[in-house]
Amino acid sequence: QAQLVESGGGVVQAGGSLRLSCAASARTFSSNAMGWFRQAPGKEREFVAAISWNGDRMYYVDSVKGRFTISRDNAKNTVTLQMNSLKPEDTAAYYCNSIGGWGTTSRAAWTYWGQGTQVTVSS
Secondary structure: OOOEEEEOOEEEEOOOOEEEEEEEOOOOHHHOOEEEEEEOOOOOOEEEEEEOOOOOOEEEOOOOOOOEEEEEEOOOOEEEEEEOOOOHHHOEEEEEEEEEOOHHHOEEOOOOOOOOEEEEEEO
């Protein structure tokens, strides 16, 4: 099965920025919408942002809209999440996955997950 490898997390103060990257080995990467999810301690994993297969559409949940930007490079099989103006409530492990559905119905389409990358925002 394909592999997902997330990187770029770290510890940052509120108001700071981080850039997350996801490398996917799936042969179907370039034909799939991709997205980011996050899971805070004690909470369920939640959808954060999605990008269409060719990068012409993006969708963000309200809590990150205007602060996060998702992008992709199909030549490198990578998807990136630029996170600005970070808040303590953004603290979570972040994961990428293929996206099924769109908008409010976005969900992870692949059953496998990478190890995630931890983002910690201090106040």
